[in-house]
Amino acid sequence: MNDQLNYFSARVTAGKMSRREFMGRAAALGVSAAVASTMFGQAVQAAEPRKGGTLKMGLVGGESTNSLDPAVAASQVPYHNLNQFGETIVNVNEFGEIDFRLAESAEASADAKTWSFKIRSGVEFHNGKPLTAMDVMRTLERHSNEDAKSGALGIMRGITGMKVDGDNVILELDTGNADLPFLLADYHLMIQPDGGFDAPAAGIGTGPYMLVSDEPGVRTMWKRNLNYWDSSRGHVEEVEILTINDSTARMSALQSGQVHLVNRVDPKIAELLNRAPGLSVKNASGPGHYVFIMHCDTAPFDNNDLRLALKYAINREEMVEKILRGYGTVGNDFPINAAYPLFDNTIEQRKYDPAKAAEHYKKSGHDGSPIILRVSDVAFPGAVDAAQLFQQSANAAGIPLELKREPGDGYWSEVWNVQPFCASYWGGRPVQDQMYSTAYLSSADWNDTRFKDADFDALLLQARAELDQTKRKALYTQMAMKLRDEGGLICPMFNDYVEGVSDQVEGWVSDPTGELMGGIASHRVWLAS
Amino acid sequence: MHPILKLVSQRVALGLLLLVSSSAMIFGLTEALPGDAAQAVLGQSATPEALENLRREMGLDRPALVRYVEWLGGIVQGDLGTSITNRLDIATSISSRLSNTLFLAFWAAVVSVPLAILLGLLAVRYQNRWPDKAISGVTLATISIPEFLIGYVLVYFIAVQMGWFSPLALINDTMSLGEKLHSIALPVAVLTMVVLAHMMRMTRAAILNVMQSAYIETAELKGLSSFDVIRKHAFPNAIAPIVTVVMLNLAYLVVGVVVVEVVFVYPGMGQFLVDAVVKRDVPVVLACGVIFAAIYISLNLVADIVSILANPRLRHPK
Numbered sequence: 001m002n003d004q005l006n007y008f009s010a011r012v013t014a015g016k017m018s019r020r021e022f023m024g025r026a027a028a029l030g031v032s033a034a035v036a037s038t039m040f041g042q043a044v045q046a047a048e049p050r051k052g053g054t055l056k057m058g059l060v061g062g063e064s065t066n067s068l069d070p071a072v073a074a075s076q077v078p079y080h081n082l083n084q085f086g087e088t089i090v091n092v093n094e095f096g097e098i099d100f101r102l103a104e105s106a107e108a109s110a111d112a113k114t115w116s117f118k119i120r121s122g123v124e125f126h127n128g129k130p131l132t133a134m135d136v137m138r139t140l141e142r143h144s145n146e147d148a149k150s151g152a153l154g155i156m157r158g159i160t161g162m163k164v165d166g167d168n169v170i171l172e173l174d175t176g177n178a179d180l181p182f183l184l185a186d187y188h189l190m191i192q193p194d195g196g197f198d199a200p201a202a203g204i205g206t207g208p209y210m211l212v213s214d215e216p217g218v219r220t221m222w223k224r225n226l227n228y229w230d231s232s233r234g235h236v237e238e239v240e241i242l243t244i245n246d247s248t249a250r251m252s253a254l255q256s257g258q259v260h261l262v263n264r265v266d267p268k269i270a271e272l273l274n275r276a277p278g279l280s281v282k283n284a285s286g287p288g289h290y291v292f293i294m295h296c297d298t299a300p301f302d303n304n305d306l307r308l309a310l311k312y313a314i315n316r317e318e319m320v321e322k323i324l325r326g327y328g329t330v331g332n333d334f335p336i337n338a339a340y341p342l343f344d345n346t347i348e349q350r351k352y353d354p355a356k357a358a359e360h361y362k363k364s365g366h367d368g369s370p371i372i373l374r375v376s377d378v379a380f381p382g383a384v385d386a387a388q389l390f391q392q393s394a395n396a397a398g399i400p401l402e403l404k405r406e407p408g409d410g411y412w413s414e415v416w417n418v419q420p421f422c423a424s425y426w427g428g429r430p431v432q433d434q435m436y437s438t439a440y441l442s443s444a445d446w447n448d449t450r451f452k453d454a455d456f457d458a459l460l461l462q463a464r465a466e467l468d469q470t471k472r473k474a475l476y477t478q479m480a481m482k483l484r485d486e487g488g489l490i491c492p493m494f495n496d497y498v499e500g501v502s503d504q505v506e507g508w509v510s511d512p513t514g515e516l517m518g519g520i521a522s523h524r525v526w527l528a529s
Numbered sequence: 530m531h532p533i534l535k536l537v538s539q540r541v542a543l544g545l546l547l548l549v550s551s552s553a554m555i556f557g558l559t560e561a562l563p564g565d566a567a568q569a570v571l572g573q574s575a576t577p578e579a580l581e582n583l584r585r586e587m588g589l590d591r592p593a594l595v596r597y598v599e600w601l602g603g604i605v606q607g608d609l610g611t612s613i614t615n616r617l618d619i620a621t622s623i624s625s626r627l628s629n630t631l632f633l634a635f636w637a638a639v640v641s642v643p644l645a646i647l648l649g650l651l652a653v654r655y656q657n658r659w660p661d662k663a664i665s666g667v668t669l670a671t672i673s674i675p676e677f678l679i680g681y682v683l684v685y686f687i688a689v690q691m692g693w694f695s696p697l698a699l700i701n702d703t704m705s706l707g708e709k710l711h712s713i714a715l716p717v718a719v720l721t722m723v724v725l726a727h728m729m730r731m732t733r734a735a736i737l738n739v740m741q742s743a744y745i746e747t748a749e750l751k752g753l754s755s756f757d758v759i760r761k762h763a764f765p766n767a768i769a770p771i772v773t774v775v776m777l778n779l780a781y782l783v784v785g786v787v788v789v790e791v792v793f794v795y796p797g798m799g800q801f802l803v804d805a806v807v808k809r810d811v812p813v814v815l816a817c818g819v820i821f822a823a824i825y826i827s828l829n830l831v832a833d834i835v836s837i838l839a840n841p842r843l844r845h846p847k
Contacts, residue, residue, distance in 0.1 A: 058697075063804040063807070063808065064622065064626075064800070064801050064804045064805070065612065065614040065615045065804055065805070065808050065810060066615070067615050146582070147582075149579065149582070149583065215625075215701070215796065216615070217796070217800065217801070217804055218699070218701075218796040219699065219701065219796075242697070242699065242794070243794075244697065244794050245791070245794075246791050246792060246794060248681060248684075248792070249684070249696060249697060249791075249792060249793065249794050252684050252685070252688060252689050252696035253696055253697050253794075255689045256688050256689045256692060256695065256696050257692075258695055258696060258697055407563075409562065409563065409807075410562070410563030410568075412568070413563065413568040414563050
C-alpha cells in the first residue's frame with residue numbers, strides 16, 4: 001500500500017494528479033481523508049520551487065478600457081492583474097478554508113456582530129511604506145463609499161462601524177455574520193496605501209509582483225517584489241499578462257509555447273487540446289453555474305406547478321455531457337454545489353421526468369399558449385444549444401416551449417432581469433450566505449427570479465448569525481429545499497474552470513475558488529528549467 | 530485661380546463636408562444601439578441608482594444633440610475629448626494604437642504594392658499564357674478565401690507546427706525594428722494576400738487597355754523588347770487607374786484590418802474600436818470613426834488629384 005501511496009505522491013509532486021484524484025485513490029487504499037489531505041499538501045510542496053523566469057499568461061476578458069483600480073474590476077484580466085500587486089487580508093484556499101494573509105488572526109464576538117482582525121506587522125507596500133491597520137480600514141472605507149462604485153459595495157453595506165485599535169481593525173455589523181472573513185476575501189478588497197484614496201489605479205499594494213508597465217487591453221508586465229513578506233510564494237522573476245480575447249489565438253499561443261497559462265478553454269476543444277504535446281488541460285469544479293430563470297411574480301411563471309413542470313422537463317445529464325463535454329456537474333435548481341462550505345449532498349437530485357413534467361403542466365392549467373424562453377450566445381457559452389436541448393425535452397413532455405433569440409449586444413440591459421424567462425449565468429460566491437443574499441433575498445437588487453418569500457428571508461438571516469456549524473448546515477438545507485421546490489431558478493449545470501497549462505509550469509493545484517488557482521497561480525507555481 | 534488649384538480646393542472642401550456628415554452618422558448610429566455606456570460598464574451588476582449616478586457622471590443625462598455639438602466644437606480645436614469609461618485622454622490612448630495600425634499597414638503596403646504591380650506587368654507580358662493564368666489563379670484564390678481563415682491556416686502551419694513565427698503579433702516599444710518585423714510577418718502576409726489580386730488585376734487591365742493604342746505598335750515596331758514597351762510606354766499612361774486602386778487598397782489596409790488584428794491579437798485601432806463599441810464609449814467610437822473616415826477620404830483625394838494630374842484631359846477641362 002505504501003508503495004502505491006508513494007507513487008501517487010510522486011505523481012502529485014510532478015503536478016500530474018489532482019487533489020480529487022489523489023483523495024479518491026488514497027481512500028481506495030483505506031487512508032482516512034484527513035491523513036490523505038495532509039499527504040497531498042506535503043506532496044505538492046515536496047518539489048522545491050525553482051526561482052526565476054518569466055511566467056506568461058494569455059487571458060480572455062481584457063479591454064482597452066480596463067483600469068488597475070480594484071473597485072471597478074469586473075472581467076478576468078483586471079482580476080488577474082489585481083492579484084499580482086494586491087492582497088486581501090484573508091484568502092479562501094483550495095479546500096474552502098480561510099488562509100490568513102495580511103491579517104494574522106480574526107476573532108468574533110459570540111453574536112458574530114463584532115469582528116477583530118489583527119494586521120500582520122513587517123509588511124511593506126511597493127512604495128516603501130509599511131502596512132498599518134489604518135491602511136486596511138481606509139481601504140474598506142473607500143469600498144463602502146457609494147461614489148467609488150466598488151464591486152464589493154454589496155459586501156460593505158452590512159458593515160456599520162469600523163475602528164482601529166493598535167494593530168487591530170474592528171468591524172461592527174448590523175446583523176451577525178459568521179461568514180465575514182469569507183466576504184473580506186473578495187478580490188476587490190485589495191489593501192492599498194491609505195485605502196487608495198489618492199491614486200486608486202496606481203497598482204501599488206503589498207503583493208508579490210510590482211508593476212512595470214500597463215497597456216490596457218494588450219499587455220501588463222510585473223516584476224518580483226524583492227521585499228515580499230512571504231518567502232514561500234512568488235517564485236518567478238517576471239509575470240507577463242497578455243490579453244488574447246480570440247479563443248483560437250489563445251490556444252495557438254499555448255500550443256506554440258508563447259504563453260504558459262490560458263484561461264477559458266472551450267469545453268468543445270478541451271479533449272483535442274489535451275492531446276497536443278507540451279501541455280495539459282486542467283479543470284476545477286467551481287461555484288459558477290448556467291441557469292434559466294423565471295420571474296416568480298409574472299404570469300404564467302407565477303404558478304408553481306408550471307415552474308415545477310419546466311424543472312422536470314430539462315435533461316441535466318444531457319446538458320453536462322453535450323454542452324460542457326463533461327467539464328462540469330449537474331445542478332439541482334438551487335445555486336449551491338459542493339464547492340461551497342456546508343453543502344448538503346444528501347438533497348435528492350432532480351432528474352428529467354417527462355411524465356411528472358406533464359402532470360405538473362396539466363395541474364397548472366396553462367392555456368397552451370407558447371412559453372417563450374429568451375436566449376443569446378452571451379448568456380453563457382453554448383446557451384443557444386442548451387436552450388434547444390431544453391426545448392426538445394420540454395416538447396417531448398407536451399410543454400409548448402419556444403425560443404426567442406435575442407441580440408448579444410444589450411442582452412444584460414434589455415433581457416436579463418427584465419424579461420420573465422431567459423438564460424443567464426452566475427459566477428458564484430465564496431459562501432452560501434452571499435450567494436443567497438445577492439440573488440434570492442426578497443430585497444436583493446439582483447433578485448433575477450423575483451423570488452420573494454418571507455420565511456426564506458428569515459431563515460437566511462438566522463443562518464447568517466449562527467456560529468454553530470451543524471445548526472447552520474441544517475438551516476441551509478431547509479433554504480435549498482425551499483428554493484429547489486418553489487423558486488424560479490432552473491439550474492441544469494455547474495461549469496468547471498477549464499484551463500490550459502504548459503508542462504513548463506510546476507506546482508499547479510486544482511483550486512475551485514476562482515480561475516487559474518483562484519487568481520493566484522503566479523504566486524504559487526514556478527517554471528521548470 | 531488656376532483651374533487645378535480650384536479643382537483641388539473643391540475636392541478638399543467636399544472631403545471636409547463628407548467628414549462632418551460621417552461623424553454625424555456614426556454618432557446617430559451609436560445612439561440608436563440598445564443600451565448606453567453606463568449600462569455597458571455596469572453590465573449584469575446594474576442597479577437603477579448606480580445607473581443614474583454613472584449616467585450623471587458621464588454626462589449622459591443631457592440630450593444627444595448637445596453632446597454632439599460640444600464634441601464637434603472640441604474636434605475643431607483639435608481636442609478628441611476623454612473616454613467616458615476609463616477617463617483617459619483619447620488622443621493619448623489612440624496615438625499608440627494608430628501608430629501600430631499604420632506600422633502594420635505601411636509594411637503590408639511596402640510588400641504588396643510593388644509585388645502587385647510587378648505581377649501585373651508580368652501578367653501582361655505573358656498574356657494568356659501559363660504565367661498569366663497562374664498569377665491570376667493564385668491571387669484570385671487568396672482574395673476569395675476569408676482573411677481570418679488564411680490567418681488561422683498560417684498560424685497553424687507556420688507558427689504552431691513549424692514554429693518559425695509567433696502566432697501572436699504583439700509589438701511594444703522595447704522591441705527593435707527587426708523583432709517587430711519578425712513579429713508582424715504573418716499578418717503582413719495575410720494582408721498582402723488579401724489586397725494583391727485587386728491591384729494586380731487592375732494593373733493588368735489598365736495596361737492591356739493601353740496596349741491597344743497605336744503608339745504601342747510604334748514602339749514594338751521600333752524593336753523594343755516587349756517588357757520595355759510595357760514598362761516605358763504602357764505603364765506611365767495607365768498610371769491613373771492604378772493609383773486609384775492602390776489608394777483604395779491602402780485605405781483598406783488601414784481601416785479594414787479589424788479581423789486580422791483580432792486573429793493575430795495585434796494592438797491596433799481595430800481592436801480598440803471594437804472594445805469601445807462594446808462599452809458604448811461614444812467619444813472613442815467617434816474619434817476612431819473620424820480618424821478612419823479622414824484616412825479614407827484623404828487617400829481617395831490623393832487618388833483623385835493624381836489621376837487629374839496624370840490625365841491632360843482632366844488637367845485642362847473645357
